[in-house]
Amino acid sequence: MTTRMFGQKIKRREDPRLVTGNGRYLDDLANGSVAAAFVRSPHAHADIIDIDVTGAIDVEGVIAVWTHEDLPGQAADRLPMLIPHPSIVAPHTGFALAPDHVNFVGEPIVMVVARDRYIAEDAAGRIEIEFDLLEPIVGVEQSRAGERIVHQGMSDNVSAHYVQEVGDVDSGLENAPHVLDVELEFERSACMPMEGKGVIAAWNREDESLQVHSSTQTSTGLRAALAARLEIPLTRVEVITPDVGGAFGVKINHPWPEELAVACAARALETTVKWTEDRREHFISSAHERAQTQTVRVGFDDDGRICSLDVKFWHDNGAYIPYGVIVPLNTSTHVMGPYNIANYRVEYWSLYTNTVMVTPYRGAGRAHAVFMMERTVDAIADELGMDRTQVRLNNFVREFPHPMGVTMQDGAEGCLDSGDFVTSLDKLKELVGWDDFEAYRDQARAEGRRVGLGIGCYVESTGAGPYEGGHIEVETSGRVNVWTGLTTHGQAHATVFAQIVADALGVPMDSVHVATGDTRKLSYSVGTWGSRGAVMAGNALHLTAQKVKAKALKIAGESLEADPEDLEIVDGIISVKGDPSSSMPLAAVSVLSNPLRYAFDESARAATQFAKETAAEEPSVKAGEQPGLEEQEFFSPLRSTVANGMHAAIVETDPETADITVLRYCVVHDCGPMINPMVVEGQVHGGVAQGVGGALYERMAYDEDGQLLNASFMDFLMPFASEIPHIETDHLETPSPLNPLGIKGAGEAGTIPTATTIASAIEDAEGFPIRAMPLDPSSLWELRNQHAAGAVPSLKSRRGDSAASSPAPSNSGLQ
Amino acid sequence: MKPSPLRIHRPKTIEEILELLSVHGTSGKIIAGGQSLVPVLNMRLAAPRNLIDITSAAGLDELEVVGDEIRVGALVSHRRLERDPATTSANPILADALRHVAHPAIRNRGTTVGSIAHADPNGEMPMILALTGGWVEVRSVRGARSLTTESLNVGPLETCLEPDELITSAVFPALRPGQRAGFDELARRSGDYGLAGVGMILSTDDNGVDRAGAEATITGLKAGFVSVTDIPDIIELDEFVAGTPLSQVSTILDDVISAIKGFIDPGGDIHASADYRRHLTGVIAGRLLKRLSRQRDGGGSPAGGSEMRQEGAR
Structure with missing residues (x-):
């Protein structure tokens, strides 16, 4: 028997190529093609009075200069509203090139196509645009106030408003023994993949077709969008996703203005046009995430059991909402987390501002939800003087499935389908040494050091539908080609999908070759987002491989004169179980599966009409069958499967400088059975690293004019490896009943509870509540000053160390 | 771009x-x-x-210690200077500060003279040149001149160099007997510009002659700053420290810190408020002075060390 590949720590097969510089990213392709550059708005809110392109036209090497007037047909319309939702009251999207009005710094207005990018930028610099400036609306507070309006014709800045309620929140609050109010702030950050966006559009004048390469998270979505907007038959558009240097959500929106404008230019000029986003463009014209203002009112009993939870939040969605309200919707549906809360109400307002739009970033609204819930649970523990883990234990869901009563982003009711939160918490406490922490704190205190312990628990709906597919073909050489339509941007698809197919088909992993994101091979797909790749395509490929195997056994059964039921495939050899002498390789089955007239090589000869010993009594390809050892299958789940996890951190805060160091970071994670534990850990590590960035370093600093002050890696502080703590992990594998492999998504897990976990630890070190993230040394020092001045209260039952001089209760609160 | x-x-x-x-x-x-x-x-x-790419020109890559001067040619990289044993032995503050200049990959290409010519108030090396009392050698077709940092640095990112002038080398004086020197800073991320940084040269009467166990006394102190002054201004602090035995450094800390906080002129930005930078400069200065008072040799921290940040428990 061969070793089962599922569950093995197999090194990523894609890495030798990528780490030796042999990746083929968008900008590595189509060298020598003409290049596009964009003139972008320098103002956050303005009417365009006049565009003078004469200076650009004279530049040698310039091929075309386009404004909105030059966009043909539907390409000139507003960009699509991709994900409609009942909560959207005022849908606004931008244009490929802004016609007469701009709503954020970075909005594209003019496209220059030139012999190369240098010339295109030289020419772009000579275009003069006259603006009539309007006062911008920046941040949740200004937008909420509604004194100035982003979009003409609206009476306020609310793009979407939504209420969901489970149970009876008002009476739950009335009857609760304790009620607390918590006000919270979460700031803007962004995905910041190493590779920005980019598109190459090639028009083939022979057959009037368009081939597009894009650094996207959805080849199929972009293909459909471009075909519609360019008004070309779908069959004449293909989209190929090359190697992608990270996406993290920002590349799921489509079509981007540049994708549409560049495709139009390629068709009009009958050539290949390339645009590669530079870093400044990525900062000011792609998408951001995270900013919310939140209020929580919670009712609870003497044991900290939550009776009723009433949540309101205001979400900054930037200038446009082409990707709908997925981010605030995810926030609203993930607040309850792993807790059993009978009465829950959430109300959100999604708000327009004159800033870069907001679309999902790894976690996609869930980090904000977890921040609300976990800061609240810590506040309950402090109010009652209870251990923070005890309050969590008292509230955990203990029976599965647990319907949540709220409608999720996939339109289905949310349901915790699997998990064991009590065991997960035990593992986390063991891993971090929760019960021994007070001794460590005392020892640190004696050394003049200040340390704190924090915790954050979360659930994450993963593997959303509607569907994903697999396509597998066994060549006559025995090579197994595997395709799935979703895209790859750092995930280990070539490894984990090969593991799944190798197991299901019974072939060596080395013979399995995985390709993704190419509409020429599989044009039915949704895309890679929301921790869905492994769940959706993984299960689709599992089912496809089973189908291929069934066909192979049937053909082999005829050849070996055996019942297919009695056959097995091991290492690519089909044999009668228990009788290895009666066998044939899968490659031979592939030969037989495709009856031939022409023998182009030795193996093909076996499939030609005179190779059979007896004359045929039935057609070579029987009714209902297809030639070739090749199958396609799709997987479509009932609803999203919900993964979960818990994080704990130990931080040290410098008593004088307020510098914050994460000393330890522990993760217990449950994504069901792990296809490849090494890949899962890599996902968790990367996620935590992004989470640490969001907790301690990264913020989008807009000034009052709507100018982004830190649009470079010098001032936008993405953490280096040196800022990321060693991450300790443990796993629980509770299988999901919602898919054949029992797996749950893992891609976003690391980022979701990181900010709240670190806030929890800083709060524990300092002794006063942390209600806004991210937090830097300057801000923490300011909080200490406010605390010392009495403007920030102490925690009630935990002393911390900056509160050492204030009156402290005799017990530490840790029981 | x-x-x-x-x-x-x-x-x-x-x-x-x-x-x-x-x-x-x-x-x-x-x-x-x-x-x-x-x-x-x-x-x-x-x-x-x-x-004008000067990297192919001969005669600009000299790095040598001549007498009590460290001579650094215009093409000497930060990294080469940082790792040069003769330089470190002559004045350890150079390597001490250079370890905070960005990342090794940047130090491999970036030049110390280039950094001095760039005159960024967030840069470490313009300040180190000023603190050590160094100067630059300048040439043009019109002739040659030497410029002290006081005349060189006119404002943030601004020098008195004429458009036709080239700095051919920077000259850093070695420490004198009895002197100790060090640098420290706190940056948001490793390799970032410091939120604040402090360099110090502490002078004592310990001139290397056997003192038969007698304790050294402080004779002088001067300090320079990164990111909290517009140009590399140096404060002389002799009046607060002279005559204090090294072991009694804690008695002068408050005066030194207070004088420094009054001297600097930090601005606020998206990374830190002006008040925080002022506070932080004081903390760094205090820790650095204590470190220098404890050190037996000429100063300089152990490779990569800093009083400002603990290593995570890895």
């Missing part, structure tokens, strides 16, 4: 450089390591029509 059209010149001798500078000075820019200039060009914040 592509630079404006420009022509790259690659002279082979100092004389050729000076000739090119005299022709293209106002429309030209010298490039050596390019670690500050290239981003500026790519963002089109500067658009020189001529780049």
Whole structure:
């Protein structure tokens, strides 16, 4: 028997190529093609009075200069509203090139196509645009106030408003023994993949077709969008996703203005046009995430059991909402987390501002939800003087499935389908040494050091539908080609999908070759987002491989004169179980599966009409069958499967400088059975690293004019490896009943509870509540000053160390 | 992010450089390591029509300790200077500060003289040159001159150099007997510009002669700063420290810190408030002075060490 590949720590097969510089990213392709550059708005809110392109036209090497007037047909319309939702009251999207009005710094207005990018930028610099400036609306507070309006014709800045309620929140609050109010702030950050966006559009004048390469998270979505907007038959558009240097959500929106404008230019000029986003463009014209203002009112009993939870939040969605309200919707549906809360109400307002739009970033609204819930649970523990883990234990869901009563982003009711939160918490406490922490704190205190312990628990709906597919073909050489339509941007698809197919088909992993994101091979797909790749395509490929195997056994059964039921495939050899002498390789089955007239090589000869010993009594390809050892299958789940996890951190805060160091970071994670534990850990590590960035370093600093002050890696502080703590992990594998492999998504897990976990630890070190993230040394020092001045209260039952001089209760609160 | 059209010149001798500078000075820019200039060009914040690449020119890569002077040619990289044993032995503050200059990859290409010519108040090396009492050697077709940092540094990112002038080398004096020197800073991320940084030279009467166990006494102290003054201003603190035994340094800390906090002029930005930077400068100064008082040799922290940040429990 061969070793089962599922569950093995197999090194990523894609890495030798990528780490030796042999990746083929968008900008590595189509060298020598003409290049596009964009003139972008320098103002956050303005009417365009006049565009003078004469200076650009004279530049040698310039091929075309386009404004909105030059966009043909539907390409000139507003960009699509991709994900409609009942909560959207005022849908606004931008244009490929802004016609007469701009709503954020970075909005594209003019496209220059030139012999190369240098010339295109030289020419772009000579275009003069006259603006009539309007006062911008920046941040949740200004937008909420509604004194100035982003979009003409609206009476306020609310793009979407939504209420969901489970149970009876008002009476739950009335009857609760304790009620607390918590006000919270979460700031803007962004995905910041190493590779920005980019598109190459090639028009083939022979057959009037368009081939597009894009650094996207959805080849199929972009293909459909471009075909519609360019008004070309779908069959004449293909989209190929090359190697992608990270996406993290920002590349799921489509079509981007540049994708549409560049495709139009390629068709009009009958050539290949390339645009590669530079870093400044990525900062000011792609998408951001995270900013919310939140209020929580919670009712609870003497044991900290939550009776009723009433949540309101205001979400900054930037200038446009082409990707709908997925981010605030995810926030609203993930607040309850792993807790059993009978009465829950959430109300959100999604708000327009004159800033870069907001679309999902790894976690996609869930980090904000977890921040609300976990800061609240810590506040309950402090109010009652209870251990923070005890309050969590008292509230955990203990029976599965647990319907949540709220409608999720996939339109289905949310349901915790699997998990064991009590065991997960035990593992986390063991891993971090929760019960021994007070001794460590005392020892640190004696050394003049200040340390704190924090915790954050979360659930994450993963593997959303509607569907994903697999396509597998066994060549006559025995090579197994595997395709799935979703895209790859750092995930280990070539490894984990090969593991799944190798197991299901019974072939060596080395013979399995995985390709993704190419509409020429599989044009039915949704895309890679929301921790869905492994769940959706993984299960689709599992089912496809089973189908291929069934066909192979049937053909082999005829050849070996055996019942297919009695056959097995091991290492690519089909044999009668228990009788290895009666066998044939899968490659031979592939030969037989495709009856031939022409023998182009030795193996093909076996499939030609005179190779059979007896004359045929039935057609070579029987009714209902297809030639070739090749199958396609799709997987479509009932609803999203919900993964979960818990994080704990130990931080040290410098008593004088307020510098914050994460000393330890522990993760217990449950994504069901792990296809490849090494890949899962890599996902968790990367996620935590992004989470640490969001907790301690990264913020989008807009000034009052709507100018982004830190649009470079010098001032936008993405953490280096040196800022990321060693991450300790443990796993629980509770299988999901919602898919054949029992797996749950893992891609976003690391980022979701990181900010709240670190806030929890800083709060524990300092002794006063942390209600806004991210937090830097300057801000923490300011909080200490406010605390010392009495403007920030102490925690009630935990002393911390900056509160050492204030009156402290005799017990530490840790029981 | 592509630079404006420009022509790259690659002279082979100092004389050729000076000739090119005299022709293209106002429309030209010298490039050596390019670690500050290239981003500026790519963002089109500067658009020189001529780049004079001096990396092929002979005679600019000298690095030697001559007597009590460390002579650093215009092409000497930060990294080479940081790792030069003779330099560290003559004045350990150079390596101490250089370890905080960005990352090794940047230090491998960036030059110390280039950093001094760039005159960024967030840069470590312009301040170190000022603190050590060093100077730069400058040449043009019109002749040669030496400039102290007081005359060189006119304002943030601004020097008194004429468009046709080239800094051929910077000269850092060695520490004198009895002196100890060190540098420390706190940055948001490793390798970032410091939120605040402090360099100090502490003078004592311990001149190397056997003192038969008698304790050394402080005779002088001066300090320079990163990111909290517009130009590399140096504060002389002798009046607060002279006559204090080394072991009694804690008695003068408050006075020193208070004088420093009064001297500096930090601004606030998105990374930290002005008040925080002032506070932080005081903390760094206090820790640094304590460290120097404890040290037996000429100063300098153990490789990569800092009083400002604990290593995570890895």
